[in-house]
Amino acid sequence: xATINLKINGKQHALDVDPSTPLLWVLREHLNLxxxxxxxxxxxxxxxxxxxxxxxxxxxxxKVKRAAxxxxxxxxxxxxxxxxxxxxAWQQVDVPQCGYCQSGQIMSAAVLLREIPxxxxxxxxxxxxxxxxxxxxxxxxxxxxxxxxxxxQETK
Amino acid sequence: xRYNTRHKKEKRPYKIVVALAVLAIIMTFMVSIAAxxxxxxxxxxxxxxxxxxxxxxSMKSVAAFSKVYSVLMxxxxxxxxxxxxxxxxxxxxHLHAMLPQRGKDGKGILTMKxxxxxxxxxTPGTHTPPGSxxxxxxxxxxxxxxxxxxxxxxxxxxxxxxxxxxKDMKALIAHADDELVKWxxxxxxxxxxxxxSHKEFKEAWITxxxxxxxxxxx
Numbered sequence: 001x002a003t004i005n006l007k008i009n010g011k012q013h014a015l016d017v018d019p020s021t022p023l024l025w026v027l028r029e030h031l032n033l034x035x036x037x038x039x040x041x042x043x044x045x046x047x048x049x050x051x052x053x054x055x056x057x058x059x060x061x062x063k064v065k066r067a068a069x070x071x072x073x074x075x076x077x078x079x080x081x082x083x084x085x086x087x088x089a090w091q092q093v094d095v096p097q098c099g100y101c102q103s104g105q106i107m108s109a110a111v112l113l114r115e116i117p118x119x120x121x122x123x124x125x126x127x128x129x130x131x132x133x134x135x136x137x138x139x140x141x142x143x144x145x146x147x148x149x150x151x152x153q154e155t156k
Numbered sequence: 157x158r159y160n161t162r163h164k165k166e167k168r169p170y171k172i173v174v175a176l177a178v179l180a181i182i183m184t185f186m187v188s189i190a191a192x193x194x195x196x197x198x199x200x201x202x203x204x205x206x207x208x209x210x211x212x213x214s215m216k217s218v219a220a221f222s223k224v225y226s227v228l229m230x231x232x233x234x235x236x237x238x239x240x241x242x243x244x245x246x247x248x249x250h251l252h253a254m255l256p257q258r259g260k261d262g263k264g265i266l267t268m269k270x271x272x273x274x275x276x277x278x279t280p281g282t283h284t285p286p287g288s289x290x291x292x293x294x295x296x297x298x299x300x301x302x303x304x305x306x307x308x309x310x311x312x313x314x315x316x317x318x319x320x321x322x323k324d325m326k327a328l329i330a331h332a333d334d335e336l337v338k339w340x341x342x343x344x345x346x347x348x349x350x351x352x353s354h355k356e357f358k359e360a361w362i363t364x365x366x367x368x369x370x371x372x373x374x
Contacts, residue, residue, distance in 0.1 A: 042284045043273035044253060056267040061279045108267040115266050127266040130254040130273075 004068050008033070009077025019065035023057075024048045026064045027074060035075035035103045039132075046131030049104040050074045056111040075103035078110060085155065086110055089148035097135035105131045109145050118149045217367035223352060223360035225307045225372075230350040232340035236293050237302035243293055244303070247348050262293040278344035286347065288339040294321065311364075311371035328365055332358040 006013045008031065015030055027033040027050070036059060039047030043058040050059045051073040052066070078084045086106045089095075096102045105128070112119055112127040119127070124142050133141065227233060235244040245252040259265040264272070274291035278284070294300040298321055302310060313319045314328070323331060331337060332354075341354045350357065364370075 042281070043279070044283075049267075055269055055272055057272045061273060061275060061285055063275065066275065111267045123266075126255075126257060127268065130256070130268055 002065075004064055006064070006067055006072060007070070008072045009074060015064075017064055019063060019068075021064045022060055023050070023052075023062045023064050023067050023072070024059035027059060027072075033074050033076050037100055037103060039101070039104070044132075045101070045104075046108060047101050047104040049107040049131070051107060051111065054111070054114070056108045073107075075107060078106065084110065085148040085151035086113065086144070088151055089144040093140050093144040093147060095137055095140045095144045097133075097137055101131060101133045101135075105133065105141055109141075109148070112145065113149060113152055117152060119145065211367055213367040214370045217364050217370040218372050220360045220363035220367065221307065221311055221370070221372060224357065224364050225310060227340075227350040227352050227357045227360075228302055228310060230340070230348075232343055232347065232350050233337075234302045236336075237300055238293070239301050239303040249303070258293045258296055258299075260296050262295040263291075278342070280345070282346040284344070286339070286344045288336050290336055292336075306374060307372040308374050311369070315365075315369045315371075325365060329362055332361045 001016050002019050004015050004017055004019060006015060006026070008027070013031065015026060017026055017030065024036060024038060027036050028038070036050055037047040038060060039045035041060050043061045046058065048058050048060040049056050051057070051071075052062065053070045079087060084106075086109050090102065090106060095105075108128060108131050112124065116123055116127075121142060124145050128138075128141065128145075131141075228237075231244070231247050231249050235246075235249055238244050240251075241258045242255050243252045243258075244250060254268065256268040256270070257265045259269075264270045270291045270293075273285045275285065275287040276289040277287045279287060298319065300313070300319065300321060305313065317323060320328070338354060340350055343349070352360070
């Protein structure tokens with residue numbers, strides 16, 4: 001055990017955890033931030049994506065020691081009122097079916113829109129290829145990302 | 157007259173001996189110069205590949221490269237030196253799941269950066285992401301493709317600074333101990349090792365380079 005300093009969604013936390021604990025466990029079990037989901041556990045599905053210093057990392061294989069003194073953002077911290085352009089678009093397009101993958105999808109899409117504010121289909125496909133949706137809502141996900149790009153542009 | 161004639165005849169062998177002695181001294185001197193310049197020249201080969209300055213032994217060099225090639229074409233090496241823009245995966249070198257792209261710096265793009273999944277160390281368990289602190293592919297402007305290369309093509313590519321990441325002899329030798337290269341011998345659970353040990357590979361690598369870095373004929 002060791003004390004790890006984490007900054008999650010803008011709040012500082014000092015946690016006494018094994019440094020090799022996956023970040024996902026810490027988020028869900030220690031901090032009750034359960035919006036981030038456990039999917040495959042081997043970085044193959046994208047359900048657990050969070051932002052670590054702005055990168056879309058997979059928290060199921062990221063040891064908590066790697067996140068020490070870095071900025072972590074989860075789906076709970078993506079926007080103050082749940083109104084990030086992607087969250088608005090997700091609701092408007094009614095993207096989710098079962099919804100299990102959506103926090104990971106949105107967190108990945110947020111990095112995409114930050115890097116490419118108005119992405120083309122091909123760019124969306126490349127960026128989202130690591131996020132699996134077993135319900136097969138890919139076309140709605142792509143549509144929502146286009147819509148979110150528009151909302152983001154309007155609100156700037 | 158007889159005396160004189162005999163005297164002249166007796167002097168000839170003496171002249172030949174003197175001439176041979178002078179020749180021997182000159183040759184010794186020249187060999188000494190060549191040897192000295194050779195010794196001095198061997199050092200610069202550490203810094204720059206110059207075939208004329210290296211010890212040349214094509215048989216030894218080519219034999220060593222065949223060992224090097226067997227390692228470089230193993231999945232642990234070739235998987236991150238693909239011909240395309242997507243890394244390979246597994247002992248059968250299939251395309252990496254999720255089709256992550258190389259990107260400009262070889263570290264992926266957008267949401268699909270190598271380090272988003274590949275940690276500074278192997279993740280425990282089978283079918284988990286392998287890891288090393290600087291996990292990446294060669295960059296887009298110097299892809300250093302291994303996949304599909306013949307022994308000759310690969311050898312020529314490795315010694316060409318315009319295709320090898322601007323590596324000189326010293327950098328090439330040092331590359332055998334690169335952390336990511338050495339990962340190949342500690343690849344984590346469920347991954348086969350290269351056909352030689354790292355020690356054997358390094359020996360063959362240095363033997364190949366220091367004996368002229370000859371490319372095989374095919």
